[in-house]
Amino acid sequence: MDLLGTLGVALGLAMLAGINLYLTIFLTGLAVKLGWFQDAGLAGALDGFGHPAVIAVALGLFIVQFIIDKIPWLDSLWDSIHTFLKPAGGVLLALTSLGPDAGAVSQVFVAMLALAGSLLTHGVKASTRLAINTSPEPFSNIGASVAEDLLVIGGFMLLIHYPAVAFLVFAAALALFVYLTPRVTRSIRAILWLIWKKLRVPAGDRDGKPKSLPAKPSPDAEALLQTEFGGEKYHVDWCIHCVTGKTRNSGQICRNLFGELIAIRGQDDKLFFAGSRKFRRFIEAIDLGGALATHESRFISEGIVIHNRHSKLHTVLRFHRGQGEIAERVAEDLQDRIANTSDLHEPGETEAESGDKDAAESPITAAPPAEESDGAGEDAQLDPNSEPEGFQLPPLAPLPSSSLPPAPSTEPGSDDSEDKDPDEIDAEDPPADDGSKVDPGDDADREKN
16 A cells, blocks of 8 residues: 555544544454455554454444433543543554554654544544533434444545545545634633533522622733723723623624623723633724624523624623623613614614605705806895796785775875875975974074084
């Protein structure tokens, strides 16, 4: 067998052992008995696994695992016990497949590759089972266990019949697991923390909702807030330690991050999450404008779900079961903050859109702009006697002659003085004598003046 095929068998056996060690050993012994490895060019290298005692013990342990692997939480306990057994078994299978003629350098290289492969596959499986166990129903555990067994059988048949192709497949899977290692590590850490808190602080021990929430950020979070606000003063309403759940369109916030959820007074339209990712501290604002905040209880955690259908934001913040009252209090406060922001604008509506909508709903319509005449400029004025273009007064009904007032006389010599000059009126119509006499002394005073 060529080098690529040999590496494919060694790496494949190690990674399959990380999923199910006893099934892999049983299949290896069965393949030796049936002569499958002779057809693949591996005659004699794995003959030790074909001993009847080895096959019987591996089959018995596989049956035990087949039963335990379908019971919630017992499967995780079984995985924790085999955290060191599976990598050791994977390295043993890989080194044995090389045969006695392999050099020391080849053995060391294959041993390191097999150790990494078995550890990564075991870690992915264990973290997946922990995530499944957060749901108390057993059907997901049964389905996952059967899928894992079928995956081991399919991978084993691939490395026997197509060892070179198996190497490419397992190498790609190994690279994927390396990429997923940070996520797997965060997932295991978060779930184990929630389980530990659930065991220490039962959910039934409740004394009612707290009157106030803690409002003391950690020094790291305080430094991030000062950077966020540029040295301006701010007041922390509350600060709660939590771990993130499912996230979508949440910026730097990803799943299974430990951090602090911070509410700032006067900042009702946002929350702040201060955490650490890839060995770097960060702070991210969670937009509350037009969002919905709900409280939900899970098997091992209490969650706050923030969802915004306009921005497609979805963020789940998880608290341990002992913080049930705090989670309810936080949900109520978030609902109040969202209500305050909703009073100003509708969800997803900007100020300009809100103004346009108010103008459209108003019963008073604005008059069309007047057209400027040539050379009139800004000082042009409309003729009060002119009628707007396109405007026509309705016809007036004629009044009966009896209701009309008498027309004023326009003949010369009439007493109508509307069109006369005021000076002419004074000259032609002196005031009537009312019988009073004029004092001559008054005329003398006027002449002196």
